Amino acid sequence: MQVRAKHILVESLSDAMDLYIKVKNNGEDFSTLAQAHSKCPSGRNGGDLGEFGRGQMVKPFEDATYGLEVGGLSQPVQTQFGYHLIQRIA
Numbered sequence: 001m002q003v004r005a006k007h008i009l010v011e012s013l014s015d016a017m018d019l020y021i022k023v024k025n026n027g028e029d030f031s032t033l034a035q036a037h038s039k040c041p042s043g044r045n046g047g048d049l050g051e052f053g054r055g056q057m058v059k060p061f062e063d064a065t066y067g068l069e070v071g072g073l074s075q076p077v078q079t080q081f082g083y084h085l086i087q088r089i090a
Helices: 013-024 030-037 041-045 059-066
Strands: 003-010 048-052 077-079 082-088
Touching: 003 013, 003 030, 003 041, 003 059, 013 030, 013 082, 030 041, 041 048, 059 077, 059 082
Parallel strands: none
Antiparallel strands: 003 048, 003 082, 077 082
16 A cells, blocks of 8 residues: 655754644644755655655654554654654545
């Protein structure tokens, strides 16, 4: 099963929580925030990672993404790259 997701990658948990609140509570646009704040090259595309299957992403990221419903937003997820906010889009 393939999924499609966007993410925002930042260095600190506090930055990730601030962005989470902006999206979840204030209704700010995820893609716009990804373009402005993500340290991942995908930020240029609003954080869109395209489609991927199991085994293609690091385990914490994969588990969080597959645990979301379409349209769902994760709490910050820590990996060796930093802290991710993940939005499942398909």
